[in-house]
Amino acid sequence: MSRVQIEIFLGTLLVLATGALIIVYGLGEEERMARLERQQQGQAIEVGAELYDNNCKGCHGPQGEGVPGLCPPLNDKYLFTDRMKDVGWSGSVEDYIVATVSSGRLTSTRPELYAGQGSPAMPAWSEDYAGPLRQDQIRNIAAFIMNWEPTAPDRRTEGGQLAGPPVGTDITIELPEGDTVNGEALANAKGCVGCHVSTPTGPAWSASEGTPGIADRSALRIEQADYNGTAETAEQYLLESIVLPKAYVVEGYLDNLMPANFGSTLTAQDAADIIAYMLTFK
């Protein structure tokens, strides 16, 4: 090899080596960017979770399970599968969430299922609509909700079948013996807890200053001067409150919030279990 040839050879080698170095660095850069993006996504979800806790869980449930009769579940397979088609939204689910949350909803699209709290059914959240949140905060909440997509349960098919005949609305029937543990699970699954424990939507079951828990309170209710139902025992009062919520409306609460159809969606055993559970709140 001549000297010139050697020089050309070495030069080519140098160019190749530099190129390889750039490619290796570039690949690393891509991974670094991806890692950064995942990190940012994680932070968005974290911030969104806190904002959700502070602003949304009272209506949509702490785990996005919704409240029957009041607010739709968001941690729900339906939202991520057929909901967009049903409302005629052609964009992404995430954009739908951002848009809905930003402007709120004047009237419910499913008033028979989720009436919300009057008008508007859901208030507007974006500053652009005189709400309390910035657009980036709403994006974070949307990221948090999207984070439920891979594991969201199908709440349309869950527990759809009753295990026996419905309890009905005759409050004098003899109920079977109740099970408090099953009652607690049912109170969660049927949405009672959403209105009676963690939100001020319905009267809290636990005792608070000057107000005994629902167990002792139910015996006192039927002695009240304004009591206009037909219950003669504490258990009957509880059954009446569940299957005929309008028979007696607790003062200071709306008469149309508590779903009126539990008589047809609970079995006698379900009702007995939930009542047994309520009777633990002294």
Ligand code: HEC
């Ligand atoms: C006062 C109760 C209430 C509060 C608080 C509330 N929402 Fe809603 N939300 C509703 C109701 C009612 C609807 C309407 C349901 C319908 O149209 O069927 C709704 C609808 C939605 C929808 C659209 C669901 C769908 O399938 O169309 C999303 C998403 C949503 N809310 C997210 C949020 C977020 C996020 C927050 C907190 C920033 C929040 N909501 C706070 C009551 C509430």
Ligand code: HEC
């Ligand atoms: C959407 C909200 C909501 C849901 C869900 C709900 N309730 Fe209620 N409930 C209310 C409201 C509001 C009242 C007060 C008005 C009235 O008396 O109807 C009430 C009243 C009651 C009372 C009477 C409380 C008292 O202090 O005398 C009982 C008992 C009760 N509910 C039990 C249940 C049970 C059990 C479930 C589930 C099977 C349930 N509720 C589901 C909203 C709800």
